[in-house]
Amino acid sequence: MQIEFIQKLIQMIQDFNPNWGHKIMIPCINALIIKDFFLFVFLILIRLFLYSDFQFLWYLFFATLILCRKEIYSTELKWMYLFVSLGMIQVFFVMASDTYFPFLVDGTCINRFVMHICFIAFYVVALVLGNIDQPDRKKNI
């Protein structure tokens, strides 16, 4: 069991490509069918935290939006959160377009549009967490 798992792991690392997040859903279903729950959880964890279309940053982004709302709504950071959120909504408009349908089919549509705002999202999340980390310091933002 362990040797097989390590072999699968090595194979996955060798075949690693951040743009085949969509392909991992089929191994997930296969792992459920053969009742290999350990592999299923492992694949789901990879899907959630490693792939580029919806990585850990976005969970952190929405978590700070909910948990640190006072920190955000009392400052100018709320406008940057609005900017990033509207930037994510453009994905739904793009999905209606014919030219982007191939990207929707091959599973790279979301990461093609989310990646353009990931840097500014990273910056605002870092600012919020940094301000919480140092509550005594005078808030710049």
Added chain:
Amino acid sequence: MRYIFYLVIGISLFAMALLSPAKFDGGLYVSHAKQIYSGEMPVLAVSGTKPNLIPSIIAINYRIFGVNGFSEQIVAPAFYLLALILLVGNLRLKISEENAIIAGFLFLTMILPFYHARNVYTDMPLAVCVMIGGIYLMRFWEEKKHQFLAYSIIAMLLASQIKASGMILMWIYLLVIVIRGAICKLNSYRN
């Protein structure tokens, strides 16, 4: 000592990004750049759905470094380093040096920026221009210096010339400015 470590990791990632060739739609941008270099296509023209800012930069690189792979691949990693410098520099001013360095390390270990710095020509410059636009817009709102607004607007205009989705992001940027202005005006009337 930690700065040296930080610098070594950054430079090694930069070098790794330069070593491997572009895999995706690089051919189209390179052919546009060669047409601009030879004078067949005007600079900053829109060819099809793709604006020509990145091919124009590659054509300038052809003038400086010669027509080779290095001039094509230097663009995205250079923007990658610019993003890192801007991120760490601004966070160092806003929060603290330690947190800025931690954020820089996290940025360096993100798969997505490194992957796109290595493989794609346009997405890294677009993300960096959007980041510059957002950072300096926030600094303008906070410090009321008009030079920051100018940096922000220039960065967003460049973003709209890099890719079609940059144009959508520029409209969203204008929408956010208008919404903020309207709400601030309403609050001032209410008070």
